[in-house]
Amino acid sequence: MRNKQRMLPRYIYRVALALTGVLFVLPIIFVFVASFKNENQIFADAGFLSMFDLTEGVGFQNYQKVIEHTPFLNYLTNSIVITLVSVVLGTLVNSMAAYSLLRFPWVGKQGILVLLLALLIVPFEAVVLPLVFIVTQLPWIEYQNGSWSLVYSWFNSLHVQIIPELANPFFIFLFYQYFKNIPKDYEEAALIDGASIWKIFFTIVMPMAKPVIAAVAILTFLRSWNAYLLPVLVANAQDVRPLMPGMQQFFSHSVDWGAVMAYASMTTLPVLIVFFALHKYLVDGLKTGVKR
Amino acid sequence: MLRKVCLVVLLLFCTQARSETIQLWRTLSDDDEMRTFAQQVKRYNRVHPEAKVSIEAIPHGTYADSVIGGALARDLPCILAVDQPNVANYAWAGLIQPLYVDEEYSHNLLSQDDFEHVNSNGIGIYQNKVYSLGPFDIALALFTRRSLLQELNVRIPTLEHPWSVEEFNVLLDQIQQQGLYKYIFDLNLLGVGEWPAYGFLPMLYSAGGDFVDRVEYQIAEGYLNSEGAVTWGLWLQKMLREGFIQYTSLEHGQFEKGLLAIHYTGSWMVDRYQKAIGDDLLILPPVDFGNGAYIGGGSWHYTITRNCTKPKQASKFIAYLMTNEEIAFFNRGSGFIPTSAEAANQLELYRESGALRKLYLTSERNVVLRPATPAYPAISAIFSQAVRRIAQGASVTESLDRAVDEIELNILDNRGYQ
C-alpha cells in the first residue's frame, strides 16, 4: 500500500514533465499546423487550443504558393548542394588531418596542436568581415557556356559558402580524441603487409570511427543547413542563395503568414528528421566536445 | 613560366566564354512595364543580331544589394538600370562610366544629339558628365475626390495657383469637421527605402529647406536644419497631433474604399484610382509651403558599367531607348510620364489636351532633383531616420540637427567623397 502511494505522485510528476516538454516545442508544432491555414485563420485561431483547429485548413495551398511563386526550389537545391558537399568534404578534411597528426611524428607537432587549440577560441563572427574582404579577391575557375573561364572573385558563388568553413579545429580534436582510442596494432600490421596509408585510413580506421563521423557529420549538417551570417554577406544573388537568407527575405517582404509558415515547415522538416534519426551521435559528440 | 602559360590559356578560354549578348539588369516591375520593355528589346535585337541585349529582372527590394554584390563578384552586366539619385554614388565608386563628357572628349559613348530632347529628369549628371539616361519619370500629386471639394466648396488648385499650406490645413480641418472620412490625409509616413527622401524633399524644399549645399556638397548645416526645414517638421507633427494623418494604419486600399479623403502619392497610383472611382478622381499639384509646389524628379535610368567590354555597342541600345519614338512607346505601354516634350506630344494622355498633361508639365517644370552627390544614399537613409524620429514625437530641431551632424560626419568619413 505504502509503495503505491509513493508511486502515484511520481507518475503525476513524470506526466507533468512530459506535458512541459510538449508545451516547450509548441512553437515548432505551431509552424507545421499554421502552414495548413490561411492568414485569417491563423489570426482567428490564435487561442491556446484553437490554434490546432484544422477543420478549415487549406490543405497544401500554402506549400503550392511557396513553391510556385518564390524561388524556394532554387534555394533548396543550393542548400542541399552546400550541405552535402560540406558534410562529405568537411568530414574527410578534418579526419585526415587528425589521423595524420596523431600517427606521424611531425616536426613541430606540438606547435600545431597548440595552435589548433588557440584557434578554437577564435569565433567565426570575429573574422567574417575580413573574410568577405578576402574572398572578393580570390580567383576561381568556372565552367561556363562550354568552356572553362577564370573568375576574379568568390563572391556570389556556392563554393564561397563551403570552403571557408570546411576545416574546423573543434572537429579535428573530436577525431583526434576518438582515434586515440583505436589501438594502432592493426594499422601497423597492415603497414608491414605493405598497405598504403590511404588504404589503412579508409578500410581500417574510418570504419571503426563511425560514431564520431556521425557526430561531425550531423554538426556540419546543422551548421550548413541553418547557415545565415556568411551567406547573407557573400551570397546575395538569387542563383546561389541558400534557404535561410531566402526565408528571411521572404519573411520581410511577405505578409502572407500561411505561406511563411509553409516555407518554415519545409526548411525545418529535414532537420527534424535527421535529428530524431541520429540524435544519439549528436548528443555523444556534444558530450565529448564538452569534456575537452 | 608554366603558370603564365596556364593563365594565357585560361584567358583565351575566358574570351571565348563571353557570350555575344549584352547583359542588362533592371528591376522586376509590373506586367505592363515588363511586357513593353521586352517588346522594345525584341525589336532592337532583330535589327542588331550582332549585339543582342538580354534582360535580367531583379526584385525591387534586393536590387541595390545585388548591384553591390555584382560589383564585389566582378560580375556586373554591361547595362545597368540605376535609380537616378544613386548615379553620383555609382559614378564616384567607379562602377559606371560616363556616356558623354563634352564636345572635345574623343571617347564619348553617345553624342549630344542622342539626348538633346530629353528633359532634366531623364539625364543623370555627375561632375558635369552625363552618366545615365532615362525614358520615363513619375510624379507626385494629391489624389482626392471632385465631389468632396464641391461639397466643401473648396477651390480646385492649379499648377499656377496650388494650395498654400494654410489653405490646405483649413481644408483638412473642414474634412475632419464633416466627419465622413475615417482617415483624412495620408502621405505614406512609414514608407520605406527611397520614399521619405523622394516624397518629402519637395515639401521641405518648398518650405525653404534642402538636404545639403548644392555647390560643394560638403555641408548640411543651414540646409537640412534651416528654418524652412524645421517649419516642415513642425507641420508634420501638427498633422499627427490633430489626427489628420495616422502614424500607422494597417488597412489597405483606403482611398478606393472611400475611407481616405486625400492621398499624397505618386503617379503610379493613377491607373488604380481611376479604375476605382472614375471621373470623380482629382489629381492635384502638391501643397505650396511658401516657395511653390514641387515634386520629386528622376526615376530609373540606364548606365554603362565600367567593366563592360563593349561599351560602344551597349550605349547604342541606350540611345535607341532614348529616341522620341521609343520613349513614347515605352510610356504608352507602361503609363509613366515621358521625359521628352516631343514624346509627350505623341501620347494621348500627355499631349496638349491630354488628361494627364498637368502631370507632364509638373514633372517638366516644378521638379526638385535629389542632390547629385555620392553621399546621397547615406543622406537618404539618415533623412528617413530623422523623419521617423520626428513622426515618433522627438524634437524637430534636435532630430534635424542630429541628421545634419550624421550627414556631415559621413561625408568626412569618406574624405569628402572626392
Add this chain to the structure above:
Amino acid sequence: MPIKLPKDAEHQFNYNSIQQDKLTAGLMLVPALFLLFVFLCIPLVVSVGVSLTDERLISPNSARFVGLENYKKLLGLQIIEVNRFNRESGSEADEFVYKDKRYSKLRNLVRNNAELLGYSELSRFTVWDKSWVIVARDVLFIRSFLNTCKFVLMVVPIQVLLALALALALRRNFIGSGIIKLLFFTPVVTSMVVVCVVWSLMLHQQEGLINQVIASLWPLYDAIDWLNDPAWSLFAIAAMSAWQGVGVQMLILLAGLQAIPNSLYEAASLDGASRWSQFLHITLPGLRHTLIFVVLSTTIFAFALFVQVDVLTQGGPQDSTSTVLFYAIEKGFRQQQIAYGSTVCILYFVVILTLSLIQKKLLGYEK
C-alpha cells in the same frame, strides 16, 4: 587542458619504413592546415591591418593608413560639466562648460571645438548637485556594446537557471525520459531564422499567443508590443534565445549531475539531510565546474547575438536591439566601411578572448 601533449607520442607509428607514406600522410594533413591558415589566420591578421586604414569595400580611392583613428572613433568618450542656473525669467536652463567656456547648447560646444568633432550626447548623470553629460564619438557603438552586455545579463541567468531546473527534473532516467530530453533539445537544431519567424507571430501585440495567454491569466494586462517597444524588445529577444538554446546547457548539466557519485546522496539521506540541503551541499559543489563552464560558454555565445536582431528588429526600435556584431556588419558590410567594421570585430574578439581566458583560468585552478 586535459590533452596531455607529451603522452601523445605513444599513439604514433613506431614502424620505421614509413618514409614514403609520410608524403601521403602529409597530403592528408595539408588541406586542413591550409584552409585554416587562409580562412582563419589570414583574416585575423588582415582585420588588424585593415583596422589601421580607411579601406572601403567598394571605393575609387586606395586605402590610407590612419593609425589608431578607428579605435579612437569607436571608443572616444568625454565628460562635460553641466551648470543649471535660473534664468531671469525664472525658468531653469542648462549651460555646458568646456575649457572654461560656457555654451547654451551642447551642439554649439561640440561644433566650436575641433577636437570634439562628431561627438554627441550618450547620457547624463548627476552626483549630488553637480551634473555631467557624457559625450561619445560613436554613440551607436557604445549603445550597441551596452545592449550586448544587457542581453548577456538577461539571457545567461534565464538560460542557465532554466537548464539547471530541467536537468534536475530529468536527472533520473525513466521510461520516456529520453524522448522528453529530445523535446527540450529540438529548438536547438531548429534554424534561428525559423525560430524568429514563429516568435515574431507569437509576440505580436494584438494577435500574438503570448499576449493572449497573459491577458487570460491577468485581465488587467495592458498588451505590450514586445518587439516594437524599446523597453521590452531586447528582453523579448533574450527570452526567445534562451528558449532556443537551453537544450545544450541542459545536456551539459545532466552530464555533470550524473558524474556526482550517488553514494554522497545516500549518505546524506541517512544523515537526515533535507532535499534542499542536499542540493546546497552536494549538488551545487559537485556541479561547480560544470556551472562555470556553462555560464561562461553561454556568455561567449550570447555575445555573438546577430541573427535574431537581423531578422526581427534590424537594431530597432530606437537602437534598443543594436548589438556589437550587428553594428559591425551594418557598418562594415552594408555601409561598406570595412575598416571600421573590422575594428569593431577586433574589439569583439578581444572581449571573447578575455572571457575564454577567464574560463580557462577558473577551470584550470579548480583541478
